[in-house]
Amino acid sequence: MRVERLHRWDVSPREAMSIQEELAPSVVAEGDVTDVRYIAAADVAFVDRPEHGRPKIARAAVVVLSYPSLNVIEQQVVEAVTEFPYVPGLLSFREAPVLSAAFEKLDHEPDLLFVDGHGRAHPRRFGIACHLGLALDVPTIGVGKSRLCGEHSEPAPEKGATTALVHRDEVVGHVVRSRDGVKPLYVSVGHRIGLAEASDWTLRLCQGFRLPEPIRVADHLSKGGSVSQ
Secondary structure (H helix, E strand, O other), X not given: XXXXXXXXXXXXXXXXXXXXXXXXXXXXXXXXXXXXXXXXXXXXXXXXXXXXXXXXXXXXXXXXXXXXXXXXXXXXXXXXXXXXXXXXXXXXXXXXHHHHHHHHOOOOOOOEEEEEEOOOOOOOOOOHHHHHHHHHOOOEEEEEOOOOOOEOOOOOOOOOOEEEEXXXXXXXXXXXXXXXXXXXXXXXXXEOOOHHHXXXXXXXXXXXXXXXXXXXXXXHHHOOOOOOO
């Protein structure tokens, strides 16, 4: 799969913030996807290798599931050293390079992509889901497990309950209850999809778990688990 190189990766945190601000206007925050055959998801875990001191080996996992059966038809795992420091809001500069290497190995091009991380629910409106969405030119949804920015009221406890995530007087995402009584997810636009559509797809793919099935599988794979095809 082709991955467009949007910029160089060996940058400082200050330069990274400037890149985010420059690329954010390129995100298309509307639309929906039809005729979906393949849905991909991406996640990164850091491998604990004590001899290296702080874990700096990133393990990127990308899975492709058929739709609507949600059977895994392809998986790619890539490990690489990451030099970029942990800085809140700059996750993509730490994780996207190794994820890009995994996407480049894919034989199946997805019609829709889920990313474990934020999209426009980000201080500069350009989280990792936006970064990957632009680089891959694929409709992309960001699903965060915790809030990065913004304020919201608590959604009702039932699955499907949704409230707006607001940052600087702008709705940047939805706070979605994906299962009765569990902590909500933070859903936002990555690229080429509307926010309402992103939330609908997220709920559609939650198969009795808190996380949408594609992200749940990618998360398991990134942590060293096995996935059958």
